Amino acid sequence: MKINVGIDLGTTYSAVATxxxxxxxxQVLKNGYGKDCTPSVICIDHGNIMVGEDAKEEQKSGNVNTAAFYKSMMGDPNWSAYIDGREYSAEELSGLYLAHLIQDVKESNHVDIDGxxxxxxxxxxxxxxxxxxxxxxxxGLKVLKIINEPTSAIIAYGLxxxxxxxxxxxxxxGGTFDVTVAHVSGTRIDVLATNGNHQLGGKDWDETLLNQVKEQFYSEYGVSIEDHEEDLKELQVKxxxxxxxxSSVASTVITIQCDGYLGKYTVTREEFDDQTYSLLYETILLIKSCFDEISEARNRPFGWKDIDEVVLVGGSTRMPQVKDMILKEYGRPPITKDINVDTIVATGAAMQAELCVSNTITLTVAGPAAGAAKTGGAAPSSPITLTIRNSDIQDITAHSLGMLALASDEKSYINSIIIRKNSKVNETFSREYTFAGQKLQVYVLQGEARDPYECDIIGAYSITGMPKNNKNKIKVNFLYNSNGVVEVNACLSDGTVLSATREKTNETLSEIIARLEREKKEAEEEAKRRSKIEIMLMIDTSGSMSGDRIVEARRAAKEFVKALDLKHSFISVISFADASQYKCKWENKEWSLNSAIDSVNVNDVGYCNAETPIQNNYKKFSRDCSRVIVILTDGYWDDQQTEERAATAAKADGIIIYGIGIGDADEAFLERISSGKGKKVDLSELTATFKEVATSIATEVGGNTLR
Ligand SMILES: Nc1ncnc2c1ncn2[C@@H]1O[C@H](COP(=O)(O)OP(=O)(O)OP(=O)(O)O)[C@@H](O)[C@H]1O
Ligand SMILES: [Mg+2]
Structure with missing residues (x-):
């Protein structure tokens, strides 16, 4: 029979239920030893894998090829355990552990596990x-869903x-602490707030005892147990x-056997409670910040008085100090009756597994009066059935989601929060950007701080597929899915779906920020470079230009200069016929340009059109700016072929060429040398045409980007 299960993959103990x-x-599925909970310990010895009780026995006897407490290291690329001759990540250890746990449960219960x-x-x-x-x-499991442990406990307890x-x-x-407040009504669960510390758990209480006896042993015998790995492993278990x-007696004795010495140390509950108070206090602070968050969201105070029931979950809540603290803070004892602190999480997960595949479950529970009986109310009534839908359970996110963004001072980077902590999962939050490029990169962060260095970088997403050369309006959507895992997708404002892929990157946040800063600087320099324009204004001064033509040419050239943005434009006026002659070089003062234009005369450099002005001048531009050639001519040139070749090379190098013809100019040739359309106009239109070219330079070439 194939069944679906809920697995509480705990730091110290795991449980499976269906x-x-x-x-x-x-029903909780027992392991091969007939127990509900299986130690989350793995031993890999000469390729032989053991988990649970067997592995814990190995750990107890000091086998160094054992691993425990790896759950809190999940997803940490910098952590690994060296076992049986190689490194294992927490993910690998969990995978191996789960595979063996499931195998054991399958064999012991004669079931086949699907999801x-x-x-x-x-x-x-x-x-x-x-x-x-x-x-x-x-x-080898079909993972139906990842669910929060406290939410799971509420599903099992609260419905x-x-x-x-x-x-x-x-x-x-054993390794983590979570506090969650939920509003439960009938079969509906709304999680209101959650807080926690995934590095705080029973193991820290163990460590307090370990440190105490370890120091006593050292001061007695001068031997550091840290130097004896096998003895240390054994002591951890002790x-x-x-x-x-x-938890049940006032004092006990811990013995240490190491390096031929034997130490016996009495530990008392009173002393232990004192020494671990700071750990307990941290949990109180996390409860308080949960209350503060709910108060802030509701805009009215929320505290212990608003809590109807406190449910203790997790093996470490068996410590009397926990119950005492709740009694002191809450004023009432927590609910302990009918709750198995070890299996309640797996129980809720099993219900969730059935909800995932069937969407509803029908539950037989003690009647509501019996619920009241838990807190000392009326007598139990007969069992009732409840139908629960998947949509009845609304979970939230424990971490804010933000993106790396430039602060308003444009100097530093911040975590710009998009989804606030305690927001509902499965809700989409969007940001809109106007973007001209082809690849928009979004760096997603998790954490509450404005300083990105205090957050976790969880992914770099590349958004591509937008139309070219456009100021696209892009909507980026962020979502915590029902597993609490982040999803990012994007579309254009008209709904066209864009590709949003998570990039594999090993860059640290500081490397990313350094790179973004470098790119920003380069873009600024590029913009600065592009804002400077050099223009070669080439005026034909062959014999045919005499009379009205040269007069109109000068007038048009002056209007052209006037229409340019002279702050960023630098102009060389060149007279050409059988050769080229510079009337001025890279000038940007209007009066000086006007006098250069006035000095442009017919027959300056010969009578015919033997010159190829593009060929002989286009390499004289500076490299670090936008470059434009404007040519005015009224006739055929002797060597059009050479000039065409030069124009092709110049254009390939990024130079923009405007060819303007009057009189007997060869329009087809002008077309061929120009970047856009070459133009032949009537003399009376010359000034207007030059003004158009000036406007085109300002808009197309981008000479005004700095303004
Ligand atoms: N009687 C007890 N007194 C004190 N601590 C106990 C007692 N029984 C169990 N524990 C502690 O409870 C912890 C295990 O609890 P539990 O099985 O709920 O944790 P877990 O699910 O493995 O861990 P986590 O939920 O943090 O991933 C261990 O640290 C264990 O030492
Ligand atoms: Mg647990």
Missing amino acids: FSKELGRV AVITVPAYFNDKQREATIRAGKKA TGGKEKNVLVYDLG CEEAKKLL
């Missing part, structure tokens, strides 16, 4: 969620069909056991 349609409730919902701490970021999905796939209530889930596991004992 929803039974027949029974209308969840799985895997739980993650609500505070897991994008990278950690994606790594968890990949680990599930590596284990009683009863009246409206605000539930606070305090989830302190400290966890002692911590668990301290």
Whole structure:
């Protein structure tokens, strides 16, 4: 039989459960040892893989080829464990662990497993969620969904069909802490706020004991247990056991055997509670910031008084200090009856798995009166059935999503927030950009800070496929999908879908920012370069230009100069016939240009058109600017072929050529040497034509970009 399961992939213990349609409730699937929970420990010894109890035994006996607590390192490219002769990432270890756990559960329960919902701490970021999905796939599972552990606990605990209530889930596991506040009404769950620390859990309480006895051993024998890896592994397990004992007894003894010495140290609950208060206090602060966030969103105070029920989840909530703290802060004890802190997360995940495949589940629960009985109300009533839809569960995101953007001072980069923390998942948020290029790059960040260095960079997205040479209006859409994983897509304002691909990059944030700064500087320099224009104004002064033609040519040239933006335009006036003669070079004062134009005379350089002015002058431009040649001629040139070849080369080099003809000019030749259309006009239109060319230079060549 193929079943779908919920998996609580815990830092220290994992559990697998499935929803039974027949029974209308969840069944926890036991492991080969008949236990609900399996230690999240893996041992790889000479290629032989062991997980769970067997691996924990190996860890206890000091086998260095064991790994534990790798969950909090999920998605961290800089972390690996060296086991059995090679490095393993947390994702690989989780994948191997899951594969073996599932195999064990399958064999022990005589079932075949198809799909799985895997739980993650609500505070897991994008990278950690994606790594968890990949680990599930590596284990051969069809990953139906990734769900937040506290939300999962609320699904399992809260859906009683009863009246409206605000539930606070305090989830302190082995390696992570999450606090989540949700509004539950009948079969509907709306998560209001979530906070956490994915590096805070029971292991930190273990470590406090470890540090204490380790120091005592060192001061007694001068031996550092850190130097003895096998003994250290063993001591870690002993400290966890002692911590668990301290939940029910006032004191216990931890023994250390190392380097031939034996140390026995008594640890007391009172001392332990004192030493770990700062850890507990951190959880109180995170609860308070949850309340603050809800207050801010509602614009009215929200606090302990608004909480109807506190639910404890996670093995570490067995420590009396947790219950004492809740009692002190809340004024009432937390709900503990009917809740199995170890399996409640897997139970909710199993319900979610069934919701994923069937969209609804029918649950048999104790009647609402029984719910009240949990808090000391009326007597239990007979069981009722509840129908829950997938859409009844609305989760939120634990991290704000932003993008790397230039600050308004244009000097520094910030995290410009697009989706605020505690926003609903599956809701799209958009940003619009006017963009002229062909590739828009968006760097997506996760975190609350304005300073991008305090955030996680989760991806570089390239948006391409926009039409060329256009100021496109691009809408970029950002979304946290139902797995809490970020999705980015883009379209044009008319709805045309653009391609948005996540680029594989190993660049760090500081490398990205350094590159963006470099690119920005280059673009500014390019704009500056492009804003300078050099123009060669070539006027035919062969014999045929005498009379009205040269007079009109001078008038048109002066109007041309007047219409130009002389702040950025530098002009050489060239008289040509059988040779070229510069009347001025790269001049930008109007009076000086006018006097150069006045000095343009027929027969300056011969009587005929033997000159090829483009060929002989186009290499005399500066390189770092826009370059334009404007030629006025009234006749055929002797060597059109050479000139055409030169014009082709000049244009290929980026030089823009305007050919203007009057009188007997060869229009077809002008067409061939010009960049756009060559033009032959009546003498009376010459001034207007030159003015048009000046306007065209300003708009097409971009000489006014700096203004
Ligand atoms: N009686 C107890 N007293 C104190 N701590 C306990 C007790 N029982 C279990 N724990 C601690 O609870 C933790 C395991 O809890 P749980 O199985 O809920 O965590 P997890 O799901 O593995 O971790 P996480 O949810 O952080 O990924 C361990 O640190 C374990 O030492
Ligand atoms: Mg857990």
